[in-house]
Amino acid sequence: MTTGRKSRYAVEARKLKKVFRVGKKRIVANDDISLHINKGEIYSILGPNGAGKTTFIKIVSTLIIPTSGDVLVDGRSVLKDEIYVRSCIGLSTGFERSFYYRLSGYQNLLFFGSLYGIPSRKLVSRINLLLEEFGLYQWRSVQYMKYSTGMKKKLSLIRALLHDPKVLIFDEPMSSVDPESTVKLREVITDLKQKGKTILIATHNIREAEALSDRIAIMKNGRIVAEGSPFELKHLLKKKVLRIMQVNKDKLNAVKSVLRRYGEENFTVSGKKFSCILDDTELLPDIIAALNEAGIAPSEILIDDPDLEEAFVSILKEEESGLS
């Protein structure tokens, strides 16, 4: 395999823009994206459905041509050196229909592997090794259509690894996967990082991104609206969260009305757990006093840093209000 031009980054997007035209409508899927992914890093693009994540990874994978800008993978352009770029990447999407249903898992891998030009003996031993590692060896002769969702995901990961690429790209790797398989897949991804692979993940699952990533980019409406480590993102807001762990239904409305009185509307209720991201922390003593009056004892109130999910929601809301 030829090597890439000396590049500090595994992946680098430069002013990337992708516009789709649907009839007379113009949809900006990626808007002026500039980012870099360091070698050996796990980098997640986190965003709601329709944010432009899949478009971005398909551009990186040479499957979509950008409207303007460029992406370099191992220092080579996806526009000018697509053959080299393809040899550097392994892609695994959440899409189940990406194998031949009538062939077994082993036959599928043998077919796709042979297209990479891997010598037959080496390919067979690599397939067997990966099937063993992923716990699919005993299922190798079973037709793909009979595999469970978790097994299909694993097979997709194995295919992405067949040619030992430098950069692995996973689109929603844990979607529709049971908790046991999720744990296993997380282990696999972490293990790949330890082997020096660069991993790009597109996901809308915050827990998944937080558990795996060195850095996360939050994407909304095709733009990167925030970027940093999970820790940095949580503290990016410079806001505090008011939490009440046990709120009875009858007190819930009273709590909400107190907060609304102080202009705080960014709250979530999960069971009896109530959280509110405070826009103005200076009002905190007044809010606590008002809650006290509403029957919430100060001992029940916890002032905390936002978790990643709260930071994510808040960043997206700020972005939305900034746009409107």
Next chain:
Amino acid sequence: MAFLKKFWSFLKKDFLITVSYKVNLIIGFFGMFIGILKFGFMAHFLQAGNTFPTISKYGGSLISYLVTGGIFMSYVSVAMNSFRSTIRSEQSMGTLEYLLLSNTPIHQIVLFSGLSSFLWTTLDSSAIFIMVAVLFGVQMKVNLLLSLLILALTVICISGIGLMSAGIIMVTKKGDPVGWIFTTLTGLLSGVFYPVSVLPSYLRAISFVLPPTYAMHALRKALLVGASFHSVEKQIFILVAMSLVTVPTGILTFRWGFNEARRRGSLIEY
């Protein structure tokens, strides 16, 4: 070597998938056999007590004439449709993007799948041709090498048009005027089921720009009267010349369609 290995992988994959649908395989074979059989019976009925001077250059047997026409037409269909249906089938199975990522150029993917279809059709057609020939006592004097050469040239020439059709279908997704016009005109004007000489002059003029007209004529002569290379060299040169136009145009159109689909982000849409 790597090229052949990849081709072998496609052949093996297609074989495994095809034989996994056993009933479909049998129905497909007998469907084609019965289709040709119909021509045999029709010709048998028409031949009784009659002579056909317009096909005397092919030996004069209507059965031989129609059976070769039927087999040829199925070949033309495969040549026209195999590339388009390869794209369609890989799109619907969701495998197209992964084939591309395997660093196999798109034209190779389409070519390997197309060739794999041709191989199947050749096997099918040969078996059916022999069965029908024995059944109806088709008179043949085969120049095998020449027949194979003409068949190969036909496939190459029509594949160019098939590639154009596949390129257009990548953008339009459904509805391909090139494929439709070409297949319709071939059946109508290329002398597949009746000689070109029976056509009015204005239609005959169109038949002369269709590669199957030359291919059909040369193939019949090679299969039925054992013609020499010399006697069909004009048709062979025309097929080569037409291939020099259709193949590059097909590749360019296909490349345009492929890149347009990548620009539109519609590679896997169908």
